[in-house]
Amino acid sequence: MNLQKINWKIYFKSAVAAKPDIFFKVFNTWIPDSPEIFVDVADYRHVHDGPLVLLAGHYVDYALDHTDRRLGFLSGQKGGIQGDLAERIQSSLLEFLKAAQRLEKDPAFGGKLDFATNELLFIANDRALAPNTSATFSEIKPILYKILSRIFESKELNMEHLPNPKQRFSVKITCKQESDLKQMIDRLS
Amino acid sequence: MANHVDIKEVSGSESAKSWKKKLTGLMPADWEKEIDEFETEMFLKKQGKIEDKIFAETRLRRGVYGQRYDNGKRHDGREDRPIHFPCGELTKGPATVWDAPGMQRIKIPWGGFIPEQMDLLADLAEEYSDSICHVTTRQDIQLHYVHIEDTPSLFRRLAAVGITTREACGNSVRNVTACPIAGVCNEESFDVTPYADAMFLYALAHPDIQDFGRKFKIAFSGCKNNPCGLVTIHDMGYIAAKKMVNGVEKKGFEMVVGGGLGALPYQAKLFSDFIPVEEMLPLAQAVWRIYARYGEKKKRNRSRIKFLVADWGIEKFRQMVLEERAKLPVDPRWNELISHPEKYGERPLKDTKKLAAVRPSADYKQWITHNVSPQNQKGYYLAIVSLPLGDITANQLRDLAAIARKYIRDTVRTTVEQNIVLRWVAEADLPALYDDLKKTDLADPFAGTIVDITSCPGTDTCKLGVASSRGLAGELRQRLVEKSVQMNEAVKNLHIKISGCFNSCGQHHVADIGFYGISRKVGNYVVPHFQLMIGGQWTENAASYGMAVAGIPSKNIPAVVDRLGEIYVKGRQGDEKFQTFIQRLGKIRLKKALDDLTVIPSHDENPSFYVDWGDVREFTTSDIGKGECAGEVVSLVDFGLKSADRELFEAIVQFEAGNLDGAAAQAYHAMVTAAQGLIKGQNPDVSNQADKIITEFKTRFCDTEIFYDRFARDQFANYLFRAQSEGFGSLNKEKVRQRIEEAQLFIDAAYNCHARMSMEA
Numbered sequence: 016m017n018l019q020k021i022n023w024k025i026y027f028k029s030a031v032a033a034k035p036d037i038f039f040k041v042f043n044t045w046i047p048d049s050p051e052i053f054v055d056v057a058d059y060r061h062v063h064d065g066p067l068v069l070l071a072g073h074y075v076d077y078a079l080d081h082t083d084r085r086l087g088f089l090s091g092q093k094g095g096i097q098g099d100l101a102e103r104i105q106s107s108l109l110e111f112l113k114a115a116q117r118l119e120k121d122p123a124f125g126g127k128l129d130f131a132t133n134e135l136l137f138i139a140n141d142r143a144l145a146p147n148t149s150a151t152f153s154e155i156k157p158i159l160y161k162i163l164s165r166i167f168e169s170k171e172l173n174m175e176h177l178p179n180p181k182q183r184f185s186v187k188i189t190c191k192q193e194s195d196l197k198q199m200i201d202r203l204s
Numbered sequence: 205m206a207n208h209v210d211i212k213e214v215s216g217s218e219s220a221k222s223w224k225k226k227l228t229g230l231m232p233a234d235w236e237k238e239i240d241e242f243e244t245e246m247f248l249k250k251q252g253k254i255e256d257k258i259f260a261e262t263r264l265r266r267g268v269y270g271q272r273y274d275n276g277k278r279h280d281g282r283e284d285r286p287i288h289f290p291c292g293e294l295t296k297g298p299a300t301v302w303d304a305p306g307m308q309r310i311k312i313p314w315g316g317f318i319p320e321q322m323d324l325l326a327d328l329a330e331e332y333s334d335s336i337c338h339v340t341t342r343q344d345i346q347l348h349y350v351h352i353e354d355t356p357s358l359f360r361r362l363a364a365v366g367i368t369t370r371e372a373c374g375n376s377v378r379n380v381t382a383c384p385i386a387g388v389c390n391e392e393s394f395d396v397t398p399y400a401d402a403m404f405l406y407a408l409a410h411p412d413i414q415d416f417g418r419k420f421k422i423a424f425s426g427c428k429n430n431p432c433g434l435v436t437i438h439d440m441g442y443i444a445a446k447k448m449v450n451g452v453e454k455k456g457f458e459m460v461v462g463g464g465l466g467a468l469p470y471q472a473k474l475f476s477d478f479i480p481v482e483e484m485l486p487l488a489q490a491v492w493r494i495y496a497r498y499g500e501k502k503k504r505n506r507s508r509i510k511f512l513v514a515d516w517g518i519e520k521f522r523q524m525v526l527e528e529r530a531k532l533p534v535d536p537r538w539n540e541l542i543s544h545p546e547k548y549g550e551r552p553l554k555d556t557k558k559l560a561a562v563r564p565s566a567d568y569k570q571w572i573t574h575n576v577s578p579q580n581q582k583g584y585y586l587a588i589v590s591l592p593l594g595d596i597t598a599n600q601l602r603d604l605a606a607i608a609r610k611y612i613r614d615t616v617r618t619t620v621e622q623n624i625v626l627r628w629v630a631e632a633d634l635p636a637l638y639d640d641l642k643k644t645d646l647a648d649p650f651a652g653t654i655v656d657i658t659s660c661p662g663t664d665t666c667k668l669g670v671a672s673s674r675g676l677a678g679e680l681r682q683r684l685v686e687k688s689v690q691m692n693e694a695v696k697n698l699h700i701k702i703s704g705c706f707n708s709c710g711q712h713h714v715a716d717i718g719f720y721g722i723s724r725k726v727g728n729y730v731v732p733h734f735q736l737m738i739g740g741q742w743t744e745n746a747a748s749y750g751m752a753v754a755g756i757p758s759k760n761i762p763a764v765v766d767r768l769g770e771i772y773v774k775g776r777q778g779d780e781k782f783q784t785f786i787q788r789l790g791k792i793r794l795k796k797a798l799d800d801l802t803v804i805p806s807h808d809e810n811p812s813f814y815v816d817w818g819d820v821r822e823f824t825t826s827d828i829g830k831g832e833c834a835g836e837v838v839s840l841v842d843f844g845l846k847s848a849d850r851e852l853f854e855a856i857v858q859f860e861a862g863n864l865d866g867a868a869a870q871a872y873h874a875m876v877t878a879a880q881g882l883i884k885g886q887n888p889d890v891s892n893q894a895d896k897i898i899t900e901f902k903t904r905f906c907d908t909e910i911f912y913d914r915f916a917r918d919q920f921a922n923y924l925f926r927a928q929s930e931g932f933g934s935l936n937k938e939k940v941r942q943r944i945e946e947a948q949l950f951i952d953a954a955y956n957c958h959a960r961m962s963m964e965a
């Protein structure tokens with residue numbers, strides 16, 4: 016499966032510091048100051064159950080996201096990732112965690128941005144290549160398990176396939192303990 | 205051979221190939237063919253085989269539109285910074301980088317869509333865009349940040365649920381709009397839906413609309429008094445009317461032509477106070493032919509039909525159209541397309557039941573007051589879903605589709621006020637519908653009020669935007685929502701419309717309070733402003749346009765809106781309408797009352813005035829690009845030659861696949877298409893039959909020696925004639941290869957001939 020469109024989402028422990036106006040400012044600073052190709056920042060604070068602030072890029076979009084009424088940080092890889100499926104999933108996750116860490120360190124949030132690192136959401140953003148079926152889950156689960164057990168060090172990792180046929184193929188990943196982002200990145204690098 | 209290519213690359217990514225395979229045969233054959241052709245043209249563009257100008261118009265006619273920063277630069281508040289897209293020099297139009305994300309416009313004829321289509325639009329927004337669907341002021345849906353490589357899959361998926369993007373942009377007949385409450389309205393003469401749909405179907409890919417100098421917009425309205433159709437701001441408009449003819453009541457239309465907003469707004473002129481429905485399509489065809497023939501093609505800013513009507517006067521225009529009408533060969537589709545209006549009749553999902561006594565909440569009461577109105581059919585109601593800035597997320601759209609299935613089945617429409625209407629809601633269902641809408645945050649009780657602001661994309665995504673219309677609309681909306689409970693009803697009922705520049709896509713001329721983006725230079729700074737337009741008439745199908753009052757710094761606009769409300773409430777006499785009040789007050793007094801709000805503080809005093817709404821960068825106008833609103837004017841000859849290129853490429857693909865007969869036929873046909881393209885420059889009505897085309901080509905281009913090469917003389921023309929006599933069965937491989945090579949030379953000669961003729965003209 017040559018899946019290229021891969022989304023990851025991580026939630027916040029508390030929404031207090033995850034203010035859309037701060038994300039808007041911070042994302043704007045990322046456009047000129049990043050090696051990635053970013054194009055623009057879109058403000059969607061007026062809608063619900065979707066992105067609130069979106070940094071649109073060529074290979075990847077990032078968003079402060081309120082889809083399913085849960086506030087989190089979302090990345091959407093759009094293409095250009097090398098390697099086999101496992102390598103692509105792994106590199107998209109690594110890039111995502113690094114972006115989360117970059118946010119965490121941004122002085123605009125005053126050190127208060129607090130990710131709930133014991134939960135992740137994986138979305139295959141391509142209904143042709145990854146229909147939301149148990150067959151897709153059977154194919155992707157061992158790959159995800161291998162990667163995620165590295166970053167969570169197998170601390171009672173749980174993977175739940177979200178089978179709503181109207182939605183994209185998604186897996187909710189939880190583990191018992193939290194890790195900090197740096198550790199997760201180190202374990203995956 | 206020059207065109208030797210790896211055909212495996214044509215269908216793009218594995219995902220794109222998968223959609224193509226899955227959906228083949230599941231859409232109308234002509235739509236499928238057009239999408240395949242577009243995919244091939246994309247491929248040829250990447251090979252450098254199609255000119256920028258031609259490819260730009262080709263993609264625009266598929267609704268694939270440029271977006272801000274697609275020239276590969278973005279100003280960061282200090283300087284222009286390059287965006288290093290990986291495509292390098294590859295472009296998809298003049299100064300438009302291939303990889304730059306773009307806007308995809310999706311036509312929704314007369315705003316009508318069904319839950320299956322809503323679900324799909326939600327899916328597409330997630331997979332190819334940013335999970336937002338945007339409803340436009342012309343009832344379309346737009347997706348942003350779409351990569352051109354994804355568009356063939358997007359088209360196929362849309363086509364499989366009955367939606368085409370063909371002619372969503374470009375110099376063509378755009379989406380045909382109509383009252384969103386047609387068929388259920390208390391005041392309409394009759395339901396215009398079947399006729400709006402007939403117009404959409406008739407115009408789609410019609411040969412007579414392929415040579416326009418600019419876009420052409422058509423609207424339908426069920427009555428004259430209400431604003432739902434905004435007919436008079438359109439290039440051509442139809443208002444339903446009935447007339448007694450020989451003692452029999454006939455359905456027909458008041459027909460208007462030559463309206464339009466933009467920098468120079470024109471009210472449409474009355475073409476006829478009554479045309480019977482049977483004359484609707486023939487007259488439209490005659491208008492198109494006159495516009496294509498006599499409309500301005502070189503000066504883009506004079507190319508809309510409104511200028512032709514104004515220059516000629518409506519009497520001469522009418523006479524020319526009627527003469528053309530008389531000459532038209534009868535087209536059976538004129539009547540076929542309107543012969544079954546009953547097909548469009550809607551049935552409610554639920555029986556009517558009286559509403560049980562409920563104790564309504566204040567929010568519910570507000571929603572009922574502003575968003576709900578009774579239909580013409582007793583016991584049924586319309587419920588407007590008010591969308592902030594016309595936006596709805598993918599999940600919300602899917603939820604709305606589920607709500608539609610639950611209460612009304614498939615009677616959903618978009619509106620020109622960028623909202624969505626649910627029709628045929630049974631009275632007893634209103635409280636439950638409200639609860640369901642509220643759960644998905646779609647029950648804002650502001651439809652048709654001052655909060656329900658219309659806005660074009662402005663600087664957010666439009667290349668021509670001067671100021672941030674969406675940023676301002678979002679800010680005003682938020683402030684007005686907070687004030688709405690206490691707000692005077694007269695103020696609450698005003699309409700605000702905002703455009704990012706004078707082009708007026710936000711329809712600022714037809715609002716009580718309109719704004720369009722401008723800029724002012726102060727010392728070394730440029731300051732975002734909006735021009736205030738007052739007194740536009742929204743009712744009577746937008747019967748009169750607002751006038752400019754003053755340029756106001758963007759950051760003072762909320763204060764201006766408050767001030768206008770206060771002046772109106774204080775000075776209003778009885779039930780006086782806003783327009784009447786403004787006329788009585790006079791522009792001079794009004795301007796004086798706003799004078800203090802036109803002052804710009806110095807940068808040191810208040811730097812926020814130098815940053816636009818919805819932005820953090822210091823304001824600049826250096827990001828403004830060249831608009832793609834109607835693309836370049838690409839002649840019928842250009843299009844014909846481009847089609848010949850594509851057909852020849854398809855011949856090569858067949859040759860490589862071992863289909864020799866198919867390749868020979870396709871190469872021959874490519875030459876015929878090139879010849880037809882050349883003829884179209886002189887005779888747009890050229891036949892589609894190969895033999896007739898070749899005869900006409902001989903007369904026009906060979907007997908006159910126009911086609912002849914200086915050195916090769918008639919050699920290239922002879923390739924065509926020989927292919928005609930040889931046919932295309934049982935040629936050996938060598939012969940077919942030769943045919944393809946000759947076809948290439950013939951097409952090259954056709955390009956040269958066209959270039960020579962253009963230089964001589």
Ligand code: SF4
Nearest residue numbers: 660666669704705709
């Ligand atoms: S009015 Fe101007 S800014 Fe707005 S969409 Fe039209 S061209 Fe763009």
